[in-house]
Amino acid sequence: xxxxxxxxxxxxxxxxxxxxxxxxxxxxxxxxxxxxxxxxxxxxxxxxxxxxxxxxxxxxxxxxxxxxxxxxxxxxxxxxxxxxxxxxxxxxxxxxxxxxxxxxxxxxxxxxxxxxxxxxxxxxxxxxxxxxxxxxxxxxxxxxxxxxxxxxxxxxxxxxxxxxxxxxxxxxxxxxxxxxxxxxxxxxxxxxxxxxxxxxxxxxxxxxxxxxxxxxxxxxxxxxxxxxxxxxxxxxxxxxxxxxxxxxxxxxxxxxxxxxxxxxxxxxxxxxxxxxxxxxxxxxxxxxxxxxxxxxxxxxxxxxxxxxxxxxxxxxxxxxxxxxxxxxxxxxxxxxxxxxxxxxxxxxxxxxxxxxxxxxxxxx
Amino acid sequence: xxxxxxxxxxxxxxxxxxxxxxxxxxxxxxxxxxxxxxxxxxxxxxxxxxxxxxxxxxxxxxxxxxxxxxxxxxxxxxxxxxxxxxxxxxxxxxxxxxxxxxxxxxxxxxxxxxxxxxxxxxxxxxxxxxxxxxxxxxxxxxxxxxxxxxxxxxxxxxxxxxxxxxxxxxxxxxxxxxxxxxxxxxxxxxxxxxxxxxxxxxxxxxxxxxxxxxxxxxxxxxxxxxxxxxxxxxxxxxxxxxxxxxxxxxxxxxxxxxxxxxxxxxxxxxxxxxxxxxxxxxxxxxxxxxxxxxxxxxxxxxxxxxxxxxxxxxxxxxxxxxxxxxxxxxxxxxxxxxxxxxxxxxxxxxxxxxxxxxxxxxxxxxxxxxxxxxxxxxxxxxxxxxxxxxxxxxxxxxxxxxxxxxxxxxxxxxxxxxxxxxxxxxxxxxxxxxxxxxxxxxxxxxxxxxxxxxxxxxxxxxxxxxxxxxxxxxxxxxxxxxxxxxxxxxxxxxxxxxxxxxxxxxxxxxxxxxxxxxxxxxxxxxxxxxxxxxxxxxx
Numbered sequence: 001x002x003x004x005x006x007x008x009x010x011x012x013x014x015x016x017x018x019x020x021x022x023x024x025x026x027x028x029x030x031x032x033x034x035x036x037x038x039x040x041x042x043x044x045x046x047x048x049x050x051x052x053x054x055x056x057x058x059x060x061x062x063x064x065x066x067x068x069x070x071x072x073x074x075x076x077x078x079x080x081x082x083x084x085x086x087x088x089x090x091x092x093x094x095x096x097x098x099x100x101x102x103x104x105x106x107x108x109x110x111x112x113x114x115x116x117x118x119x120x121x122x123x124x125x126x127x128x129x130x131x132x133x134x135x136x137x138x139x140x141x142x143x144x145x146x147x148x149x150x151x152x153x154x155x156x157x158x159x160x161x162x163x164x165x166x167x168x169x170x171x172x173x174x175x176x177x178x179x180x181x182x183x184x185x186x187x188x189x190x191x192x193x194x195x196x197x198x199x200x201x202x203x204x205x206x207x208x209x210x211x212x213x214x215x216x217x218x219x220x221x222x223x224x225x226x227x228x229x230x231x232x233x234x235x236x237x238x239x240x241x242x243x244x245x246x247x248x249x250x251x252x253x254x255x256x257x258x259x260x261x262x263x264x265x266x267x268x269x270x271x272x273x274x275x276x277x278x279x280x281x282x283x284x285x286x287x288x289x290x291x292x293x294x295x296x297x298x299x300x301x302x303x304x305x306x307x308x309x310x311x312x313x314x315x316x317x318x319x320x321x322x323x324x325x326x327x328x329x330x331x332x333x334x335x336x337x338x339x340x341x342x343x344x345x346x347x348x349x350x351x352x353x354x355x356x357x358x359x360x361x362x363x364x
Numbered sequence: 365x366x367x368x369x370x371x372x373x374x375x376x377x378x379x380x381x382x383x384x385x386x387x388x389x390x391x392x393x394x395x396x397x398x399x400x401x402x403x404x405x406x407x408x409x410x411x412x413x414x415x416x417x418x419x420x421x422x423x424x425x426x427x428x429x430x431x432x433x434x435x436x437x438x439x440x441x442x443x444x445x446x447x448x449x450x451x452x453x454x455x456x457x458x459x460x461x462x463x464x465x466x467x468x469x470x471x472x473x474x475x476x477x478x479x480x481x482x483x484x485x486x487x488x489x490x491x492x493x494x495x496x497x498x499x500x501x502x503x504x505x506x507x508x509x510x511x512x513x514x515x516x517x518x519x520x521x522x523x524x525x526x527x528x529x530x531x532x533x534x535x536x537x538x539x540x541x542x543x544x545x546x547x548x549x550x551x552x553x554x555x556x557x558x559x560x561x562x563x564x565x566x567x568x569x570x571x572x573x574x575x576x577x578x579x580x581x582x583x584x585x586x587x588x589x590x591x592x593x594x595x596x597x598x599x600x601x602x603x604x605x606x607x608x609x610x611x612x613x614x615x616x617x618x619x620x621x622x623x624x625x626x627x628x629x630x631x632x633x634x635x636x637x638x639x640x641x642x643x644x645x646x647x648x649x650x651x652x653x654x655x656x657x658x659x660x661x662x663x664x665x666x667x668x669x670x671x672x673x674x675x676x677x678x679x680x681x682x683x684x685x686x687x688x689x690x691x692x693x694x695x696x697x698x699x700x701x702x703x704x705x706x707x708x709x710x711x712x713x714x715x716x717x718x719x720x721x722x723x724x725x726x727x728x729x730x731x732x733x734x735x736x737x738x739x740x741x742x743x744x745x746x747x748x749x750x751x752x753x754x755x756x757x758x759x760x761x762x763x764x765x766x767x768x769x770x771x772x773x774x775x776x777x778x779x780x781x782x783x784x785x786x787x788x789x790x791x792x793x794x795x796x797x798x799x800x801x802x803x804x805x806x807x808x809x810x811x812x813x814x815x816x817x818x819x820x821x822x823x824x825x826x827x828x829x830x831x832x833x834x835x836x837x838x839x840x841x842x843x844x845x846x847x848x849x850x851x852x853x854x855x856x857x858x859x860x861x862x863x864x865x866x867x868x869x870x871x872x873x874x875x876x877x878x879x880x881x882x883x884x885x886x887x888x889x890x891x892x893x894x895x896x897x898x899x900x901x902x903x
Binding site: 043105364 | 386464565566568569570571581583584585586587663666667668674678746750753754757758764765843844845846847848849855858859861862863864865866867868869870
């Protein structure tokens with residue numbers, strides 16, 4: 001028995017060592033967070049796709065005195081759901097990354113405290129989906145669109161598709177790969193795009209035709225884009241055979257940016273008539289420990305510095321009117337004139353039903 | 365006993381119970397009616413059915429393919445055996461994001477099978493089954509092979525001298541001794557495949573879903589906690605049953621078998637049969653394990669201007685242009701190593717104490733605790749992650765934004781490995797040795813140092829190696845835990861794969877290869893430290 005105790009004592013000492021280590025480690029990361037009003041740290045909670053350049057975050061500290069600590073946890077849906085679960089005792093001060101497909105869920109659960117951001121006037125009315133309540137502030141927009149492999153269509157001397165209607169034409173049979181609308185946000189965006197285009201009565205018959213025309217569905221964007229789509233780097237290595245994929249309007253500029261050497265022209269293009277517009281919002285979390293810092297951060301997110309830094313970090317479009325797009329976007333990106341949209345309340349009400357009907361139409 | 369119990373209660377039982385409870389109560393009233401409702405849903409029943417039969421099929425296939433290898437590793441001696449044993453274990457600790465990509469390359473369009481025979485298996489159930497064999501091959505080889513190598517071959521020879529035929533001798537002597545180990549291995553494979561997540565998601569396509577995938581969907585995507593809670597309970601019940609049977613077979617296996625030093629039982633292959641068997645096993649390992657791993661390496665080297673180290677060099681700069689990361693992706697290697705070290709330390713302390721306690725006391729309660737410690741292996745990461753979120757939210761335990769949460773979650777998965785490795789060794793220490801030392805006047809500390817420590821040290825190192833490798837590859841829980849921006853290797857790989865662009869894809873492959881090599885090295889070091897005797901080398 002006593003040997004067990006000795007072993008226990010040694011082990012316990014080791015455990016204490018570990019936790020001391022942990023305490024030290026913790027300190028360097030978040031000095032002073034959670035110390036009430038005087039805190040000089042403001043914490044931004046977001047999804048895994050959030051990115052900002054270091055220079056811009058430093059500029060914020062210089063302007064306001066606050067240091068930004070970024071916490072990322074999972075994809076957009078998972079990150080938001082975690083905020084809903086921790087309502088009232090949030091992990092941070094500001095949440096960034098709720099989009100129009102999930103906005104109603106966030107608002108209905110009341111996780112945000114209204115704050116009218118300074119500089120809101122520079123944002124077009126059309127994307128301010130919370131109206132005068134100011135619970136959330138739009139930060140960026142992005143379009144989910146069908147991308148095509150330029151080389152494939154040039155080789156076949158076939159014009160790439162332009163619209164939803166084109167996709168069900170025999171010429172494009174067995175060419176499109178899309179994502180599961182139940183688990184992937186571009187997949188859901190594409191489904192919502194068809195709902196926007198054909199309405200409550202027409203979208204199901206459109207998908208029947210799309211299925212008859214050989215659309216392939218995979219679970220996530222990574223598989224669709226990297227494994228199935230013949231225009232991407234991964235797809236080329238995998239000898240992929242689908243020249244059409246549901247992705248983003250910003251994917252072609254990304255293909256250029258992350259190539260060495262950078263090609264003169266993007267290898268992929270965008271079918272501009274197949275787009276669904278996503279808007280991402282930020283909001284001040286109810287129960288935030290550093291409300292003042294949080295407000296300053298939201299102001300900063302829609303300020304010119306951050307807005308112009310965003311495109312090359314998150315591959316989305318700035319939301320304020322006078323932000324300049326980087327050359328990469330103006331040169332290789334596209335302008336989507338008439339993206340489809342669906343009201344957040346309607347999405348909240350019907351999403352589950354839509355996804356269910358879609359699953360039984362397309363997957364079974 | 366107090367430390368592991370407290371650790372388990374605070375960082376596992378309480379969070380999981382809380383999130384499940386949250387799903388099943390409305391304003392404090394339990395809603396047991398939900399259970400019937402959810403289970404009555406034909407979609408959910410379909411998921412349950414698929415989960416069960418694919419796990420059964422995967423287990424059967426794994427046994428079929430891996431048992432000959434268990435024999436070869438146990439009884440035959442050939443050059444490079446240690447290296448090969450480490451290599452076949454690598455898949456077990458690789459994150460599924462990485463493996464899924466490799467497997468698609470092998471089984472999908474334009475893959476090896478497609479080019480040779482025009483066979484494509486992606487989004488078919490065959491891809492799932494083969495990937496499960498890939499992941500769990502080592503479980504059978506190590507658990508069964510570990511014991512097999514310690515069975516005295518002379519017993520079988522004796523039976524043959526007494527007139528039994530070769531097969532009859534094997535069936536009467538060796539088989540009964542092996543059965544418990546085979547059962548234990550089969551149950552572990554069943555447990556891992558029953559709770560399969562990444563493999564099914566990536567290779568199965570949207571048409572296939574396991575319980576684990578469904579729990580993830582309901583929790584992380586739809587925030588339908590009631591449904592998730594019911595599914596969690598179902599999985600709990602199933603996993604509990606599997607573990608109960610497993611604990612029973614483990615106990616039977618530890619019953620008196622005359623074991624010998626494995627180095628004395630293996631010899632050079634003789635005769636056509638053994639050579640053919642060795643060749644067959646090596647070919648299987650090459651096709652099933654080396655080729656998928658090789659595909660990753662090949663793609664990581666295959667740059668736009670031909671083969672080279674371009675992607676590896678790109679890992680050293682903070683996003684060659686623009687920024688997927690604030691810091692060079694290569695830093696993820698250090699993050700991972702730091703997290704894994706901390707996780708290993710925690711797992712060793714908690715698992716070591718638990719194993720020590722389990723050795724001395726064998727009451728029913730304690731044995732129950734043994735099985736309980738295995739539960740984290742069968743509970744969905746999203747349940748644990750979201751459970752942390754709603755329970756560890758008050759000082760002094762507001763750990764939700766602390767980096768320590770990541771190693772804590774990883775340690776949960778590491779503890780069962782530590783316990784399972786340490787337990788047989790600790791049990792093998794003869795109590796009389798300790799008593800003798802005490803009688804001769806040694807202090808308790810000295811007894812521990814002179815008697816226990818020398819015997820346990822190597823097992824401790826093996827356990828540490830396993831906990832370390834498992835932590836390195838852990839992805840599920842890590843991805844749901846809010847991290848100040850320092851991603852682990854698997855998270856960084858997933859993030860790179862989530863972006864378009866040649867450089868991102870290539871870097872993802874390069875990072876995966878690095879992860880693979882780090883795991884392989886950890887396992888190889890571990891191979892060198894295998895204790896001479898004891899039934900370790902499980903899993």
